[in-house]
Amino acid sequence: MTEDDVGTSDTVDAVFREEWGRLLATLVGWLRDLDLAEEVAADAIAAAVRHWPTDGVPDHPTAWLLTTARRRAVDLLRRRKTYAAKLAILRVEADRVETERLVTTAAGTEQAARDTIGDDRLRLFFTCCHPALAPEARVALTLRYLAGLSTVEVARAFLVPETTMAQRLTRAKRKIREANIPYRVPGPSEIPDRLPAVLSVIYVVFTEAYAASQGPDLTRPDLADEAIRLARILHRLMPHDREVLGLLALLLLTHARHPARTDSDGNPVLLADQDRSRWDRHTVDEGVALLEQALPDRDPGPYLIQAAIAALHDQADSMETTDWPQIVALYNLLQRVAPSPVVSLNRAVAVGMADGPQAGLALLDDLADSPALERYHLFHSARAGLLKQLGRESEAAQAYRQALDLVGNEPERAFLRRQLADIEHHGHR
């Protein structure tokens, strides 16, 4: 039975969502085999769904699931002769680890048990995001094994057919197994090299949620929630890492504006036109509080800087009262720490707000040769906006047309069409 088969009732879903990532991480730690871990974790969940409604939920659900999964693994390994060596390891390791775990859990030190599980989860994070895996495989593995999405859900998240996603996951698992990518948390000296891959996976999931690259909807709130959940887990596991904190703060501070980003018909609403009373103040406060913890940091990384920018937007009552000079200063810093064409674009837009449209446009025109920006619809629509402010309407219309050629999702396309129609209408008057 796979988790997709069991995922029929709400109870199962609830158990599955809550326990899957934890259970799987521990099993992978023991078995060092994603496929096998997945299989026995699904079996254990299925058994829970059968027994718990009649027998009652055990005192230590996680320990119950682990024991059930382990018994199942031993059964399977006995039948598969090629796994004899693994079975021996499993017996020794699992007995030791599980005994410790059950003893500590029984003794009431749930915290100790959780810490061991935390280590397993962190190991799985670094394995799924190993740089030896293709970036799209890292995202897929993380959503599947840490967020606990089914293969169908991961496929839907990236708008690829289920078979394609299943193949991608199978290939990635084969590489982990056959190239022997270790299940381990990198040492402190390796963290600066390895952590960015983990952070970027979560960020990629979030940006896809923030503005879908294709498809009928502008935003994908389900996916945003998933990214925030992953960032929270990672922050819990690495509470002292500033960039992990920065990423979580950035996601919260950005997501807080979500309720006002579209109108009742799902059309995008520009920052300038958003009803700021609809921003989620609770989430803003949480993001700002996180950021304040990190403020004494002398060398902020890219996520922390972006979070600070998002906080300035969130705390302003209007576009006019936004601290644009401070935002420009933060973009200057970001450009030094993590230069990219998109950072340059955002900086130019902020300069346009701080110093007027002429200054912003001059910066954008300097960037026009960048091949990455030439193909990016937001570059052309930003240019169009500034040209419009300067009364250069035919040039603005031309820029909107360029943006329309490149845009991917329907609500944004419709928005750009309206902007263009608006200008053309004025132009003909």
Place this chain on the structure above:
Amino acid sequence: MRYMLLLNGEEPTTTPSEAEMNAEMAEWGAYDTAVHEAGIFVSSEALQPSQTATTVRLKDQERIVTDGPFVETREVLGGFYVIDVPDLDTALDWAAKCPAAKNGSVEIRPVLVFDEPEQ
């Protein structure tokens, strides 16, 4: 677990000076010593330049022999190490230390181990 480090690089078009040659040899010597001292050495060979290579294929039972390797990039295989280390991360560390990683690239391939026949 065994990994083969495939050492790829551009072949020099001019003869290096004696000083350059000596510096390079010293670097390779140090790496080779380190691999041996770590107790992970399995085997290693350096290859003659790619223009000495010959490629053979069979097409419909017919032997087709061509001059040189099939190269799409300027980097060619110049030699290899087979090392025995616990996992990919350790293999990556050794590959990164290899002088070939600096001027070219090192491809890491796990060595396929066939299952032993069941008894």
